[in-house]
Amino acid sequence: MGFDEVIPAPGRAWWSPVDQGAFVLDPGTVLHAGPGTERVAHWLRSTVGAATGLLLAEGRGDHGIELGLDPGLGPEAYRLDVTGQGIRVRGGDPAGVFWGAQTLRQLLGPEAFRRAPVDPGRREWPVPLGTVEDRPRFRWRGLMLDVARHFMPKDGVLRYLDLMAAHKLNVLHLHLTDDQGWRIEIRKYPRLTETGSWRSRTKFGHRASPLWEEKPHGGHYTQDDIREIVAYAAERHITVVPEIDIPGHSQAAIAAYPELGNTDVIDTASLTVWDTWGISPNVLAPTDNTLRFYEGVFEELLELFPSEFVHVGGDECPKEQWRQSPVAQARIKELGLADEDGLQAWFIAHFDKWLSARGRRLIGWDEILEGGLAKGAAVSSWRGYAGGIAAARAGHDVVMCPEQHVYLDHRQAPGEDEPVPIGYVRTLEDVYRFEPVPPELTEPEARHVLGTQANVWTEVMEDPARVDYQVFPRLSAFAEVAWSHLPAPREREFIGFQRRMVAHYARLDALGVAYRPHTGPRPWQRRPGVLGRPLEGPPPNR
Structure with missing residues (x-):
């Protein structure tokens, strides 16, 4: 493997072909962790060491790997030097050292991505001589994983954290509740x-x-499961941002506690967890009891997730029950609001203030802009760029995740060849040419774009293999968009990316990823009547 096969592409790299010189890892190679890099050393020994069979014992010397900090490099930045005497990884912080170690792993070849040696007799692992200087473009490089529609057991989430780390992604947005299920104790x-x-x-x-x-x-997930997930993520310099959906997408919660719903409009005691897709009309009642209930939920959530941001959903809240509800109408009059949109804004504003008082920041889907938004809140712009542009111009931080570009549940090719051909067609090249920062923003406004995120809604993903098929290899392209300082979309060398993906497919194979082959779809076992006709446009909801 060479420096020119690294994904995401590094900022600057100089190297020599392996046949012109390499540093060779062997049973005598030692690993020294400078102050602050001990966890990275532990990761190297437990992953690369396990795959190669090398002990990478603690030690200093000419024939070794040295990890250290250099704050002058900047947050998450790193410099990797490979010489004939050894390998040196310097990071602006521990995260930078970790990302440098991920690049080193790629240089060792696909066998370094396995959990045990495939050739126990192999004793030498050459790394080409060279230097990489690298830093991320965005500080939020995220993946949203919907575990509410189809539950992903804990081991699957841990596996996706490893896949994210291998791509230098650093935010897991975990969608924990919806109409179809509540997933956290x-x-x-x-x-x-x-x-x-x-x-x-x-x-x-x-x-x-x-x-x-x-x-x-x-x-x-039990609370101990969540603690394990959060700790596992932190060891990989990934932040887990939880989402608890309010006030819409809440039928599962109302089925459990009927008093949370609009009891003066419908018989909420007869509701069950929803068994279909779309937007449920059953939303939370705008009562003090509901506010106190969810404050209790968020109190436990804050104990489990140390993340700066907490996602509250805030999207797709039908207002019909509120229009029919005397209780909701009385609340609108009491608060002096104009209409039901103002009532939703009041609901979100309450939790924005509640979270801010506890040192956290609220983030929600771009509907939370409707009716006004508190100063410290951030926006996930999913309905295209418009919400993100409006939010940035109003001084709000933004995570760009427009459905037209980075919803990975959408089909990857036209026609009926995909397992369930929903949504927009978004090919690997389409994702690679996605640009998170709209050209309409001025430079000061663009600084409010924290980063970008790919979203994976799991209505049509009934098992881990289907999730893999939808996510990969497009997540590899997205990771390069989020990390690398790429030129404008039309100027990006997709052919060069495809060439580097040849090596990367071997890494994905070693990691056991059931990705969609770049030559076409897998021969799926289709159930009669499921495929249907492909939709002409986007699905009617997220």
């Missing part, structure tokens, strides 16, 4: 998981499908 409210984490059946395919799988689906 809240000890104060046990019925959220006792009742809210299971649905009786699941619709096949997209929402137009007439078929259901007639068996229960569910599961949830």
